[in-house]
Amino acid sequence: MAKILVVDDSPITRAMISDFLVMSGHQVIGEAEDLKQTLAAYSAHHPDLVTLDLSMGSEDGFTVLRALRASDAKAKVLIVSANTQLEIYDDLIKEGATGFITKPFTIADLVTAVTKGLGA
Amino acid sequence: MNLSEDAQKALTAVVAAGAAGCASKLGEVTHHEWSVDGVTVSLDEAGPFAEVLASVAVDHYGSHLSFPGGSFLVLCSGKSGYLITSAFTRDVQDRVESMPKREAHALGEVSNIMLNPMLGHLAKAWGMSLIISSPKSGLASQREHLSRALARYKEGTPLASTFFIKLVSRQLFSECLLLLFLDRSLVEKIAAR
Numbered sequence: 001m002a003k004i005l006v007v008d009d010s011p012i013t014r015a016m017i018s019d020f021l022v023m024s025g026h027q028v029i030g031e032a033e034d035l036k037q038t039l040a041a042y043s044a045h046h047p048d049l050v051t052l053d054l055s056m057g058s059e060d061g062f063t064v065l066r067a068l069r070a071s072d073a074k075a076k077v078l079i080v081s082a083n084t085q086l087e088i089y090d091d092l093i094k095e096g097a098t099g100f101i102t103k104p105f106t107i108a109d110l111v112t113a114v115t116k117g118l119g120a
Numbered sequence: 121m122n123l124s125e126d127a128q129k130a131l132t133a134v135v136a137a138g139a140a141g142c143a144s145k146l147g148e149v150t151h152h153e154w155s156v157d158g159v160t161v162s163l164d165e166a167g168p169f170a171e172v173l174a175s176v177a178v179d180h181y182g183s184h185l186s187f188p189g190g191s192f193l194v195l196c197s198g199k200s201g202y203l204i205t206s207a208f209t210r211d212v213q214d215r216v217e218s219m220p221k222r223e224a225h226a227l228g229e230v231s232n233i234m235l236n237p238m239l240g241h242l243a244k245a246w247g248m249s250l251i252i253s254s255p256k257s258g259l260a261s262q263r264e265h266l267s268r269a270l271a272r273y274k275e276g277t278p279l280a281s282t283f284f285i286k287l288v289s290r291q292l293f294s295e296c297l298l299l300l301f302l303d304r305s306l307v308e309k310i311a312a313r
């Protein structure tokens with residue numbers, strides 16, 4: 001069981017990811033919808049993995065990813081996005097993301113991506 | 121904006137192919153089949169909106185998303201919005217049932233998921249890399265949604281073309297109208313390629 005922080009500006013998607021993670025035996029230590037909440041939750045709980053949306057209201061995923069990696073160079077961040085342009089994911093991996101999963105996804109897709117991300 | 125007939129046909133073909141991907145993704149998230157029931161384009165800013173603006177002012181769910189050089193507006197009636205939301209959230213219904221603005225949140229996310237493959241298709245065809253904004257969704261009259269979508273064009277950015285794409289699901293008894301607005305700067309860039 002891993003401690004996971006779910007970051008997405010959509011409450012519906014946060015609910016889906018959190019429920020799928022709990023159903024698959026993980027512990028969701030918190031949910032965040034912007035950069036400020038993400039950094040606060042990360043420093044309070046030190047999760048094993050963060051799931052991070054690419055397009056959020058006030059900041060994009062690149063900004064949040066860079067801020068997380070600046071606060072902890074070992075932070076494991078799994079990008080969760082509907083974007084289908086692979087070159088953008090290449091850039092995110094170069095920025096330190098541990099992997100990505102595209103929306104929509106099944107519980108099995110999410111578990112596979114999380115397991116892979118935790119092992120990275 | 122003046123576009124040659126060939127350039128207009130090429131642009132429409134790219135958008136129509138993107139719309140097919142959009143319908144397919146919408147089918148995936150709602151677990152029901154969707155199809156494209158027509159793609160029309162207008163190069164005239166004043167003309168194409170008359171029909172929408174003249175229609176009965178029944179509130180619709182509208183999701184606004186933008187990208188560098190253009191924007192999307194997805195319009196759904198209250199009934200379609202409810203049916204799409206219920207289908208999309210079926211696995212987490214207990215948790216989202218009493219969520220305030222459930223439909224608006226769900227339809228924003230559905231729009232995000234279905235428009236990204238379309239934007240990816242357009243970006244690839246145009247040799248670009250594009251990231252879509254987070255959706256802004258709500259319930260309002262079609263006139264209000266359209267005014268909101270066109271506001272940026274009153275601030276000096278000229279509108280070059282508008283695509284009207286109708287998406288229909290006979291299985292889910294639902295339909296959506298997708299509008300794609302392209303700025304003149306982007307269309308000029310595409311036409312020059």
